[in-house]
């Protein structure tokens with residue numbers, strides 16, 4: 832729990848605005864009693880941003896949102912809830928390890944995470960449509976480790 836809070840405090844997406852500072856305060860306040868999902872719920876309150884919690888398992892990718900909005904910075908908070916390593920790539924549906932590119936040239940990719948580890952991917956969608964989050968460690972994608980979602984106006 833504390834580790835998760837620290838990671839969110841140091842994460843770039845939460846440093847952007849005064850609203851983000853309040854967000855961090857909220858996280859600290861909930862850090863004592865809550866479980867992970869409560870902390871993550873708090874993280875969704877940011878103004879002008881949109882957060883999605885992504886849980887990785889053998890062999891599934893679960894999101895707490897069905898759709899995400901167009902034109903707003905979206906942060907995917909990724910947690911490896913599984914018992915083995917997983918990575919995650921934001922890509923077009925059916926792609927196999929072809930991350931989208933952020934405006935700054937960085938790839939929308941989380942490195943291989945050990946069980947219990949977290950990472951974030953941030954991206955602002957500029958086109959409506961269907962996208963995918965997939966794990967591309969050997970065999971995982973074919974075993975079903977991908978989740979498609981819609982980007983809507």
Ligand SMILES: [Cu+2]
Nearest residue numbers: 917918966971
């Ligand atoms: Cu995997």
